[in-house]
Amino acid sequence: MYFVDTIDVAGLGNRSYLVGGESTAVAVDPPRDLDRALAVAARRGVRISHVVETHIHNDYVTGGLELARVAGAAYLVPDGARVSYERVAVHDGDSAVVDEEAGLTLRAMATPGHTPHHTSYVLQEHDTAGAVFTGGSLLIGAVGRTDLVEPRLTERLARAQHASAHRLAAELPDGTTVYPTHGFGSFCASTQAEGSATTIGQEKAGNAALTKDVDTFVAELLAGLDDIPAYYAHMGPANAAGPAPVDLTPPAVADAEEIAARLAAGEWVVDLRNRVAFAEGHVAGSFNFEAEGRLAAYLAWLIPWGKPVTLLAETAEQLAAAQRELARVGIDRPAAAATGEPAAWVRAGESLAAFPRADFSDLADRTEHHATEGIVVLDVRRDSERAGGFVGGSVHLPIHSLYRRLEEVPEGQVWVHCASGMRAAIGASLLAAAGRDVVMVDDSFDVAEKLGLIVRAA
Numbered sequence: 001m002y003f004v005d006t007i008d009v010a011g012l013g014n015r016s017y018l019v020g021g022e023s024t025a026v027a028v029d030p031p032r033d034l035d036r037a038l039a040v041a042a043r044r045g046v047r048i049s050h051v052v053e054t055h056i057h058n059d060y061v062t063g064g065l066e067l068a069r070v071a072g073a074a075y076l077v078p079d080g081a082r083v084s085y086e087r088v089a090v091h092d093g094d095s096a097v098v099d100e101e102a103g104l105t106l107r108a109m110a111t112p113g114h115t116p117h118h119t120s121y122v123l124q125e126h127d128t129a130g131a132v133f134t135g136g137s138l139l140i141g142a143v144g145r146t147d148l149v150e151p152r153l154t155e156r157l158a159r160a161q162h163a164s165a166h167r168l169a170a171e172l173p174d175g176t177t178v179y180p181t182h183g184f185g186s187f188c189a190s191t192q193a194e195g196s197a198t199t200i201g202q203e204k205a206g207n208a209a210l211t212k213d214v215d216t217f218v219a220e221l222l223a224g225l226d227d228i229p230a231y232y233a234h235m236g237p238a239n240a241a242g243p244a245p246v247d248l249t250p251p252a253v254a255d256a257e258e259i260a261a262r263l264a265a266g267e268w269v270v271d272l273r274n275r276v277a278f279a280e281g282h283v284a285g286s287f288n289f290e291a292e293g294r295l296a297a298y299l300a301w302l303i304p305w306g307k308p309v310t311l312l313a314e315t316a317e318q319l320a321a322a323q324r325e326l327a328r329v330g331i332d333r334p335a336a337a338a339t340g341e342p343a344a345w346v347r348a349g350e351s352l353a354a355f356p357r358a359d360f361s362d363l364a365d366r367t368e369h370h371a372t373e374g375i376v377v378l379d380v381r382r383d384s385e386r387a388g389g390f391v392g393g394s395v396h397l398p399i400h401s402l403y404r405r406l407e408e409v410p411e412g413q414v415w416v417h418c419a420s421g422m423r424a425a426i427g428a429s430l431l432a433a434a435g436r437d438v439v440m441v442d443d444s445f446d447v448a449e450k451l452g453l454i455v456r457a458a
Helices: 035-044 064-071 151-171 200-206 214-224 232-241 256-264 275-280 295-302 316-327 360-368 399-408 422-433 445-450
Strands: 003-009 014-020 024-028 047-052 074-078 088-090 095-099 104-110 119-125 128-135 177-180 268-271 309-313 336-339 375-379 413-417 438-441
Touching: 003 035, 003 177, 014 035, 014 095, 014 128, 014 177, 024 035, 024 064, 024 095, 035 047, 035 064, 047 064, 047 095, 064 074, 074 104, 104 151, 151 200, 151 214, 256 268, 256 309, 256 336, 275 422, 295 316, 295 399, 295 422, 309 316, 316 336, 360 445, 399 422, 413 422, 422 438
Parallel strands: 024 047, 047 074, 074 088, 128 177, 268 309, 309 336, 375 413, 413 438
Antiparallel strands: 003 014, 014 024, 095 104, 104 119, 119 128
16 A cells, blocks of 8 residues: 655645655655655655656756755656756666555656656556656646747647657556646646546546647647746756755844835835735835735746845744745745734834725726726736736736836726736735836626626637
8 A cells, every 4th residue: 555645835836745655755846845745754654765856847946855865865857857966867667666565666757748858757556557646747637838948849848748648648547646746726737727636547538638639739738828937947947956955944034124225225025914904004115925825926926036025924924934935936035024013114204005905896887987087907917818808998917027017007097907816916016116006906807707897809
C-alpha cells in the first residue's frame, strides 16, 4: 500500500505531493517553503529519500534543492534541464526505489511539451502503475501551456505536448490516477482545469489533447494562450541557479514616518487587508493586494522586479502568511512591515484616503437614467475574458498592464471592474494612488450580464 498526500499551493494554482510507503517517501515538485513537506513526512513517520522535479518551473521558486539537502535525499532533475548544482540527472525510463518493503518504485517518463525536458513520474506498486505525477504535462481536462520557454519553440512544444499526452494514455492503465502540479488556477495551464482529481481513462474521454487530432489541438491551444505573467522571466533562472534557503523571519517594523518616507522614495507600500476595509480607509499612495486573493501571482506580476515592498497587515498572522506566499515567487524579504489599524500608519495630522464602492446595479441605474457623462468604465480583466463579452462603452486595460499604462485611462471618474472585485480593488488602488477619482465596482460580472450591460464582440 502507498499514500499520496497533497500539499496545496492555492495562491499559485499548484500542488505538490508526498508519496510513499511505510518508511520512506518521495516529494514531487515542492514549493520553496519546504517545512510543509517536512511536516507531512513527520506526521506520516517516513523519511524523504528522494525529491523529484518534473521540470524547471516558470511560475514559482522550487524548494526541491533545499529540501533534498535538509532531508539528505537524492535530488532528481530531468537530464535536459541545465542547472548549476549537483543533482541526479533523470533520463527516460530511469527508476528509483521509493519503498522496497512496499514494492514501490518511481519510473521516469519523458513527456516534453510544457518544457523541452519535462518528465512525468509513474508510481509503480509491484510493477503495476497506480499513479502518475504529470507536472505540467497532462492536467485535469487540459495541458500545460507551451509558450513559456522560447516563442520560436511554442508550436513545436505544442506538438510534443500532444504526443506526450498520447504516450501517457497509451502506456498507462485507464485506472491510473493523475496527479498534476499545475492546473488549479495556475497561469501555467493552457486553459482552466476543472475538478480536483482524474484518471488516465477520464482524460482519454475528455481532454482535448487526447480527443482531437494534433493539428486541431495545436491550433486551438495556440489561439487560447494568454499573456505570460512578468515574474515568470525570473523563476526559471532562479531555479536553474539553485534558490537560496527561504528566510521567513519577521521583517523590520515600520512606523508612520518610515511608511511615508518609503512612499516618497517611490517604493511600493502594499496593504493586505480586504478590499472593503481598504476602500473605507487606507494610507494614501498604498496599493491594495488582498492577502486572501491571489497575492503572490498578481503582486509579482505588477511590481517592477526588485522594487522594495513594505507590507501593511491586520495581524502578524496575516503578515506571516503573505510573506510565505511571496517568498514562493522570489519576493524574499519585505523592506519593512506594519500591523494593526490603519490610523497608526499615517503621521499625526494626516488623514486616511478612501474611495467609494459600487455594484453593477449602480452602473445600470446611471445608464438607464443617462447619468453616465464623465464616467469611464475600466475593464481590467484579461483579453480572454474580454472576448466573451464586455460592458458596452468600457475601456479595456488588463490589470497586469495597468500600472505602466495609467496615462491611457481617459479623463473622468473611473469605475473599475473585473470578474469578481479582487482585481478591481488592485486597479482602483493604483489609480487612486496616481490621483485619479475612482469607484471600485465590487461585484460579480455575472450580475452585469443579468442586468443587460454586456455586449459581444462582432
